[in-house]
Amino acid sequence: MSDPSPKAPAPTEDPESEPRPGRARKPIGWSTIIIAVLVAVSAALVWRRDGTDGVLDILTHDLSLFSGILPRVLAGCLLGALISEILPHEKVSRSLGPKSGLMGLLIGTAFGAILPGGPFTAYPVASALLAVGADFGATIAMVVSWTLIGYGRAVAWEIPIMGTDFTLWRILISLPLPVLAGALGRFVYVRLYPKLAAEDDET
Amino acid sequence: MSAALLIDILLWGSVLGVGLIAFRRGPTVFKASLREGAMDFVNIVPRIALGVIGSGYIAAIIPQEVITGWLGPDSGWLGVASAVLAGAATPGGPVIGFSIGTVALKSGGGVPQVVAYVVAWALFAFQRVILWEIPFMPARFVWFRCAVSVPFPFVAAAIAMVIGKP
Numbered sequence: 001m002s003d004p005s006p007k008a009p010a011p012t013e014d015p016e017s018e019p020r021p022g023r024a025r026k027p028i029g030w031s032t033i034i035i036a037v038l039v040a041v042s043a044a045l046v047w048r049r050d051g052t053d054g055v056l057d058i059l060t061h062d063l064s065l066f067s068g069i070l071p072r073v074l075a076g077c078l079l080g081a082l083i084s085e086i087l088p089h090e091k092v093s094r095s096l097g098p099k100s101g102l103m104g105l106l107i108g109t110a111f112g113a114i115l116p117g118g119p120f121t122a123y124p125v126a127s128a129l130l131a132v133g134a135d136f137g138a139t140i141a142m143v144v145s146w147t148l149i150g151y152g153r154a155v156a157w158e159i160p161i162m163g164t165d166f167t168l169w170r171i172l173i174s175l176p177l178p179v180l181a182g183a184l185g186r187f188v189y190v191r192l193y194p195k196l197a198a199e200d201d202e203t
Numbered sequence: 204m205s206a207a208l209l210i211d212i213l214l215w216g217s218v219l220g221v222g223l224i225a226f227r228r229g230p231t232v233f234k235a236s237l238r239e240g241a242m243d244f245v246n247i248v249p250r251i252a253l254g255v256i257g258s259g260y261i262a263a264i265i266p267q268e269v270i271t272g273w274l275g276p277d278s279g280w281l282g283v284a285s286a287v288l289a290g291a292a293t294p295g296g297p298v299i300g301f302s303i304g305t306v307a308l309k310s311g312g313g314v315p316q317v318v319a320y321v322v323a324w325a326l327f328a329f330q331r332v333i334l335w336e337i338p339f340m341p342a343r344f345v346w347f348r349c350a351v352s353v354p355f356p357f358v359a360a361a362i363a364m365v366i367g368k369p
Contacts, residue, residue, distance in 0.1 A: 031342045032250060035333050039257030045264045054263075062259040066252060073251055074244050075214045076339075081240030082221040085232055116213040119331060123339035124243070130344065140348050143336075144355075147325045153297055156210065161301035162321075166308070170318055173362045177322075177355050185351045192347075 072120040079117075080124030084132050093133030098186070098197065100138060105182040108138035112145030112178065118153070122146045136189045141182030148174040247338050254334035262294030262330070267303065270294075274307040274320055283360045286316040290323025290356065293330075300324045314368050315360040323356040 047055050096104045115122055122143065130139050147153075149171050158167045190197045226233040273289035275282075293300050304321050308314070327349045336345045 029342050031337045031345075032253065035253060035257060035337070039253065039260055042257070042260035042264050046260050049264075055260075058259040058263055059256065062256040065259075066255040069251065069255065070248070072211070072214060073247065074241075075218050077244040077247065078237065078240035079214075079218050079221060080339075081236045081243060082218070082225050085236035085239070086221060086224050086228065116217055117210060119335035121214060121217070123335050127340050130341065136344060136347060139344065140351060143348060144326065144352065148322065152210070153325075157297035158301055158321075161298065162305050162308075169368075170321060170359075173318060173359050173366070174322065176362075177358065180358070181352055181355055184354070185348070188351060189347070 069120065072118070076117065076120035076124040079121055080128040083125055084128035087128075087132050089132045092129065096129060096134035096138040098135040098137070100135070102179070102183075104135075104138045105141045105179045108134070108141035108182060109145040109149075109178040112142040112147075113149050113151070115142075115146055115150060116152065122150075135186065137182040137186030140185040141178045144181045145178035148177055250338035251334070254338060258294065258330045258334055261333075265292060265294050267295075267299065270303055271306060274303065274312055274316065278313045278316065280357075282313060282316045283319045283357060286320040286360075287323040287353075287356045290320045290325075291327050291329060293324050293328050295330065300328065315363040318363045319356040319360040322359040326352040326355060 043055060046058065050057075094100065095107055100107070112122070115125060126139050126143050126146075129142065130136075134142075154167055154171060158170075162170075222233070222237075225236055270289050270293050273285045273292070275285070277285060289303075290300075293303060300321070304317050304324075307317050307320065332345060332349065336348075
């Protein structure tokens with residue numbers, strides 16, 4: 001922190017880092033509002049095209065989908081919270097933080113590739129990593145690696161539908177991309193948010 | 204054994220594994236993280252609900268044919284660009300995304316274009332971003348990651364052009 005805050009009595013503590021940096025979420029953000037509007041417009045268009053029955057059909061289908069997903073979301077949230085609790089913060093910020101270099105991007109990539117489960121695990125865990133000291137670059141490497149070279153979706157969906165040859169070949173092509181995306185992320189982040197990057201440097 | 208069951212076993216197995224590690228650190232740590240996880244869950248459920256139910260309606264107004272049309276016979280970089288757009292705009296889950304890719308391959312779509320489509324879909328299909336990424340991650344991170352990811356379907360297509368077919 002470069003500017004001293006009058007309301008921060010403990011000088012060693014970043015005021016934003018208590019109790020858990022980045023874990024506090026606003027219930028309604030701009031993204032949620034935009035999505036809600038998009039959904040409302042789409043539902044209205046469906047209603048005009050297919051009538052009330054069409055709207056209800058989609059609603060019942062998606063509600064059953066939703067109830068199936070819920071336990072996994074709970075598991076993902078628990079996994080994220082437990083991981084952020086057991087990972088030592090100093091170690092994470094050293095090995096995945098802004099100064100972790102290529103090694104940090106490689107660790108992020110490896111982590112994303114071996115992470116089990118679907119989006120209900122990848123995003124809570126990525127969010128937990130961000131909260132305990134990983135920087136945008138390493139977290140981007142992790143998320144991109146999970147989506148492009150993670151085995152979960154490849155085994156469950158891509159190989160059965162697209163075939164083994166195409167899938168393995170596509171994964172081979174994708175191998176360098178997580179590290180490149182993370183490096184680009186770091187490069188842009190430092191220039192886009194110089195102030196935040198400087199704060200990260202000091203902690 | 205179905206893939207869904209396997210996923211659930213792996214998932215809850217991991218929860219159990221990390222839970223055990225946390226528990227050995229002491230019951231206070233363990234209980235605190237369980238409470239934290241449960242609170243995250245409660246906070247996220249409304250947004251997941253909006254995403255799951257909402258994406259059904261959004262998918263209903265973007266018919267699959269529109270997406271297949273964008274993955275047309277156009278080869279070269281223009282074809283790659285429209286494949287990237289198609290990947291971002293594809294509604295629905297992995298079955299739909301990969302099926303469209305397979306149809307494109309079988310109906311004579313170029314391999315680099317299909318690779319660009321699959322990679323773009325994996326990186327920033329709007330439905331996954333809306334449904335999963337935004338509820339769980341800080342919004343600023345999500346937009347930043349999507350923006351940074353834009354070049355990579357093109358990079359994948361370029362690599363595919365260089366190293367050739369599978």
